[in-house]
Amino acid sequence: MKTIIKSTQVLSYKGSKVQNVAGTQSIFFLLFSIFSTLYSFAQEQDSTKVNQLDDVLVSAVRVTAKTPVSFSNMDKKDIKFRNLGQDIPILMNYLPSVVTTSDAGNGMGYTGIRVRGSDATRVNVTINGIPYNDAESQGTFWVNMPDFASSVESLQLQRGVGTSTNGSGAFGASLNMLTDNYASKPAGEISNSFGSFNSRKHTVKFSTGLLNDHFEIAGRLSALKSDGYVDRASSDLKSYFLQATYVGKTTLIKALVFGGTEKTYQSWNGIDGETLNTNRTYNSAGKFTDEAGNIRFYDNETDNYKQDHYQLHWSESFSDKWSTNLALHYTKGLGYYENYKFNEPVEGYGGILPTKMVENDNGDLVPGTDLIRQKWLDNDFYGTTFSVKYKDEKLDVIFGGGWNKYEGDHFGKVIWARNASITELGDHYYDDFSAKTDGNIFAKANYQFTEKLSFYGDLQYRRVTYKANSYETGLVDDEFNFFNPKAGLNYEINPKNTLYFSYARANREPNRTDYEGGNVKPEKLNDFELGWRFNAEKFQLNSNFYYMAYKDQLILTGRLDDVGSPIRSNSEKSYRLGLEVDATIVLSEKFILRPNFTLSNNKNVDLAVEGQNYGTKDIAYSPSVIAGNIIVYSPMESLHLSLLQKFVGEQYMNNIELPEAKLADYFVNDLNVSYEIKPKTVFKSIMITGLVNNFLDKQYVSNGAMYDIYPYYYPQAGINFLLGLTLKF
Template sequence: MKHFSVAVLAVALTLSSTVSAQNKQPQDTTKTEQLGEVLVKAVRVDAKSPITHSNVSKEELAKRNLGQDIPMLLNFLPSVVTTSDAGAGIGYTGLRVRGVSSQSTNVTINGIPYSDAESLGTFWVNLGDFASSVESLQLQRGVGTSVNGSGAFGASINILTDVVNEDASGEISNSFGSFNSRKHTVKFSTGLMNDHFEIAGRLSNIASDGYIDRASTDLKSYFLQGSYVDDNTLIKAVTFGGSEVTYQSWFGIDKETLENDRTFNPAGQYEDENGVTRFYDNEVDDYKQDHYQLHWNQRYDGNWSTNIGLNYTYGRGFFEQYREDDDFDTYGFNPLVVNGQLVNSTDLVRRRWLDNDYYVINANANYKTNELDLIFGTSYSHYDGDHFGEVIWARFASQSNIRDRYYDGNGKKDDFSAFAKATFKLNDRVQLYGDLQVRNVDYSTSGINSDLSNFVVDENFTFFNPKAGITYELNEINDLYFSYARANREPNRNDFESDPNINPEQLNDFELGWRHKKGNFSFNANSYLMLYDEQLVLSGEINDVGAPLRTNSGQSYRLGLELEAVIPVTPQLTLQPNLALSSNKNTETIRSFDGEIQNLGSTEIAFSPSVVGANAIVFQPVKNFQVSLLSKFVGEQFMSNTEAPASKLDSYFTNDINLIYTIEPKSIFETITFTGLVNNIFDEKYVSNGYYFTFDDDFSNPGIVNTVEGAGFYPQAGINFLAGMTLSF
């Protein structure tokens, strides 16, 4: 808490220059752009909606788009906490909103679900440099509006990719920075050819050695779209994807190592035959993912329009590990006799694979008049994923053959939803909102999992998710709104593996807010009460591949207040603060400790800081130059639901400087933009994420059970920088 008073003096902490105040996003003006917005209209809300949201435009993302993943670009939004396994924002990154894990955040791209259907998580590492192809995104906090795919329990992020450009253009962007980080991007657009056709695309390569030892990242990605447009039709074929090779850094480090060697990475560590400590050079995650989308938007008259979206995603890849002295039983190997000695363990290298196919079809219709805006539609998706493991080298391979699978399983998921939502202007001051969704989920697994045990799940869930709200316009500069939303969400694969009797979670979300806007000044206040039944909270533990584990928590709640503002101090100086205060509680927590059952009563929900804030001080002395001081505060939090002292993460307060300078040459290039970002300028030594575990030690003292605690930490980088230049023509 040593920096908290400083943060308060900095105007309550808050929003980055990359993030606009709510409802500040520029509106599209051309017919082609309006048709483009139809792709996400079914999952987005507008400025007057009673849904709590923030909009981020392409221009705002570009201010800090120097290679870091999308979660890092959203770091300064209200109630957002981000983390990076490699410590520098490139590679495996994640975000939590209102303390809710990424497995409970719904992400869509052009209305197509992107969150993994089986794990429910979002792997931003598979979207290298995707921010360079984003036209805009909207983050809705709480349940939000009805979405395609899994339900939103903390937030939903819906992304719209590049719209059709009328004029031909090109862009070359290069950036370099600390830890040998670099980004190289080439973009182009043909503009509208014959007033109807456009082809646009992007190629990118991002690489970094990472702040953590050997936590390297190599991301190659592409984006290509072909579009046909006329006054009432937009057809877009979009393909994007790429590959990532990331050295593993999900193990974290213990407290002693954190204090003495905070960049140490235990991944790949082993001892050779001479007892010398070495690190396996290919302890990597290697994954490829390709997306193919086809969208047809049709406007029939001044009232009716439709959208059909098709998607196919092909994902495949593995993570590779060197294993020391593993038991033969783990791989189904038979014992051997070597030189007269019985051998039943071996050093080996294994790969654990995921190979999956994902199909989606969305169909929506929109009827709009001056008083009524009605949207209804359906979404269906099918997921088919193979999980299998191979031993690619072993010191003693027993009876195994190359490409043998020591485990082999499959997961299938069918997800169907239908919704209807409407906004109705009752009069000049009152606007009503209603949203009904029915969702059916069928999930089944078969075969053997990585523990060599039968893993069979056959579950079917039907959820009804109603939502309603009202917006009251006090006058031209003040709105009040209230909304209620109910959401239900199924467990994921890891949930079923850790507890076959896991239950789906339920949420009743109440939101009450005030929006004030006068000229360039705006202020938004939102309070929320989220009441959960069987919330799937993070337990603090991780599994053997670094994925966080969850558990049902019975009755729990999140109560909070979110404040954000844009304050123009002078024509050149603007403050953009936000602050989130919350109380996040499990109503009752029961645990086993030292062989005894303990009732701890009400406890803090894991990974849920009660204070999160940010602030941007934006100074623009001349038209083409801007400098911003970006501040972020995250209060202390526990990594367990038992408030165990060993699981506490300390609060932290970081500050970044962002500089942007644009030259407008008279020939060749339209603009030349120089961008600089210095992160953590005060070299704060902080930890943004970790894990906590316990186990019963009943061997050292027979008859006495002692509970042993442990924790792992993911340290983040100290002062570091990124600098880039973009040539636009």
């Protein structure tokens, strides 16, 4: 994962080379064979049975229409039509206030998401209530879990601070995902898709159904590959998902094992403006000059990472009023990224005997050589989450929390040098460590004062300790204690109209890269939300005003460090002020419109950079206009055609509104078609899906970076397509 790597600077990437999933696949297929023979013993169940017990896994972190929070939901039906291999952020692209980008340019490999201008390090992500953000970088790396969308039952994106959750504090949004429910009857699914840039996805799923009314085993295997739009931006991805479920009258127990491996050619350097105009797909990663003076590209300039997740959930409903949930989790990550370094100063590498002099960053001639290095990350993340829920006619209370610990070893290897070395194979040229402990408790309550008026209260205490020791961070031994109160009112004017108002306080600790840059102040946020919801049979409207006032906000500067990690700095005073509107309009049985837009003003106040005051300036990567629209036409029940449109206004890549740092606005159109056949024999369903991305062939850039005063861009693909076939039985 790119960002992970980046955020830890010396950390490494995930690696599909490090380990493979052969063992997991063998176990997976063995279980499939065993339980397929047990189908005859499974008793017939009602296929319409609703798996309500699964909702308990995320009830502690999710909100409903009675909670004064701005949110959007997506379920499996929303995902399936476009689930052809692109990452979850790309599938969420058409939600309000969302901007997505792809390093490879086609939505596979490394992808990123921003919500209300806040990047992925500020979006809290949980899976079944378990934190997913990397503890040190605070980022999320979907490339580590390719095709995870195929195992997602539903997801909820809460904008702003949202409700209290586990893991890193939400400063732009929080995203919680619920994995697949258990199935009542045996089922299987085979899905394949192919498309532009040699992209393909192959997925196999199965479920035993409920055996003896109580037990189910289900799983998935996926393999994805793509050359990417950008030169050599290839990805080779594999993932698995396996769950065992016990369902009792009042009990749900789930054991899950899932993860993946990735091998991705690095494509995060970007290109300058001149190259953008002449060779949009150029990739400078791996470039070097050989001894004969020929320009070449190293063929293994790759990011490699393997990540495995283990979760155990126990939910119990003691009565109609009381229920509990307890979860244990463990995540193992291991990987590296590999670089060819041309004319590299050898200070700090230890033991290399150079034969030439090279120029360092200060312009001085120092000993140097060509070399190939690997930067490794070996980490463990484990802990527990819990919640207790009480609900009666007027009061809904949840008490919960979690404790999690991260332990990471960062080390580097020189696996080749043009000149001799006195080091042994496997020696480390640096060894760093880090440890982070994150604990929180919270209490939430919804109280119905009257038939129309309800009150929401949410109190959270969070304690974080972080220890690290490296050349980049220095010796770190920090502790943070955060109190995060939230409160709001929900007023139902009539059955169709509801008003709400809320206030939320949030605090966040710096990440590893911030320590490397000396920006170690925690940031604070006061979030005010005022919304109106209208709900009629054929027209639903959600509108929300927000004002987010920051103290010492860690804003993106647009610059990247030597491993491509975004560099941030504290802005003493800043704010985001905006209006979000989204609607669903049913024009007829065949036509549905789903438009949304966000208008915002995002400013640093009296911004000071290196002693110079620039006054009030736009916050980087925060467009003032974001709009989306989905037009769905269903001439028959089995045929769906969707036109998906996205507009993102102009934005700056730094915080001083440098003209060269401006990214132009763009408007992109996608076309999605699906046709489902339901045969009477063999297959339950045959679905053919097609996706034509950017069918107007817009030449656009969705992201960029600043190297000093020089802009670099990440171009996205022109017209491209994906075509898929899914067989269910």
